[in-house]
Amino acid sequence: MTLTVRDFRPADAKAVADLRRASLPFLISTPQGVAWQLAGAPRAQQLRLFVAELDGRIAGSVTSCLLHESSTPGQGAATPQVHPDRRGRGVGGALLTAAEEHLTAAGATRLFAWAVDEPGPLAFAERRGYRRTRPSHCLRLDLAAADLPPLPASLPPGVRLCTAADFGADPSPLFAAEAEAAADEPSDVAADALAYEHWLRTVWEHPDIDLDLTSVVTVDGEVAAYSLATTDGLGRYASSGTGTRRAFRGRGLARLAKAHSLLRARDAGCTEAFTGNDATNAPMLAINRAFGYRPFAGEWRCVRELGRG
Template sequence: MAMIVRDFEARDAAAVVAVRRAALPFEVVTEASLRFTAERANPAERYRLLVAEREGEVVGAANCGLAFESPEPGRAHTTPYVVPGHRRRGVGTALLRAAEEHLTAHGATEVYCWALEGSGGPEFAARHGYRPARSAHFQSLDLTASPLPELPEALPPAVELHTAAAWQGDPRPLFTADAQVTADEPSDVGAELDDYEDWLTRTWRHPLFDRELSTVATVGGEIAAFTAARTDGRTRYFTGMTGTLRGHRGRGLARLVKTDSLRRARAAGYTEAFTSNDGANEPMLAVNRRLGYEVRATEVRHVRAFG
């Protein structure tokens, strides 16, 4: 059967969502979020969303782009997703090669990709010259059955809880907080957030970002910690980032903001909560264990050098 790899079109959104959910059931993705990412990508990323089509059916997809926020030039990312029934039939290879050609043509010297353990992903990556780097753990929490911790009857001195919507008029303080915790996040591809307008476009206005369910803790009126929620508007909730600013760590604020957000998500009718943490981020993994999350799968980031 003939197969083609081509660029994503808006009409592919439903099919690509189905591919992503079949290949990686622990994330939150919608048709609107796919279209948004493809349309609003920063030009410096050289972002492409590729689809593999066989006999008119979309059977795989791969996003790829330059890690333009990394302080080290030449780094890039891609991850192929293939419907389980079509694996080991050349779909992933075709997507990966198309992505690599695009990235190296725009200066990539190292390409990183994620591979889910137990899916054949790490073996696929090894066959294509990628070596394992660091791991991350997907965790989930059943909001319909799992008990959630109670919020304390009294918050610590000078601590107040808000939703991200409280900064609707001026989100810049949230950008500043996000930039600090992102710089400290464990990763083999670091990021420096220094473009406020780009952050407004791709983070603050992202269709999955739920300002009402994202919780922010302030101390003396200044942002000290936050958790950013992403939702599909129906049942699925994902913690995109939870961070505590330097000088406020070790006080339980990360657990506090996550508890508040989860409780409000459950009250809003969300039934499944997901998150992902770097395998070396033991403080956040411990917070999630105390909240009732369980590890469901591990993915390993792989890297291949070019040039």
């Protein structure tokens, strides 16, 4: 058995996308998206994607980067993904070592990772010195068979439903809404320093984002709520973020945006939908369960202070 860890090459894009779907079935991953992630990464992110080859075949990968969208310096992220058929052969450990060494050199002092809520991944994280901080729920909806609620026959005065594609000339209002909503999401890492240029490159222009299926609710012409959609061309749809600006909360607008997006996704041929929520995000969990989402997998956010243990 020969195990090698190296940097990603463009020719690896399909293999890495296939690997991600096999190891974490709730993730949307495409070859175009994998390649874009590397090509579009800002310098401040210090992003590197490592792949592990086992006997000449890609068996795992890990994306390591600084969390520069947070105002707290020295935070990094890395979560190894190993093909289910290649686990237990040292692949995950070798990938995580490479990621930790890279991020330490880049100035990170704290590293966050995700571990699937199963005995094996959790034990692996603990052995590597990571402690659990907060759980997250991954939910799945059988979109083809779901009993989705119809849209209202009429919307309240001033309320309008549209898509992200309608903002093609100027997406900045959608960015402002997401930046405000994301800053309030429960998390170990505050997303309070998101820059417009970075958002344009990594969200708006990302090939996996479906602008036609991303729904936006405006009130008197102002973006009030949204539901970002990603698709993979294989019938899979995922919510990349649903939120409401503070001034418009409590009016059911996030639910309206997500219902609109899900209905459009089904009409476009998507057959299953995925979403993820922090375990403390009760309002969004309630919305998703009302749509028919059911538990699919659990994850734990884990953290390690680099240079210790």
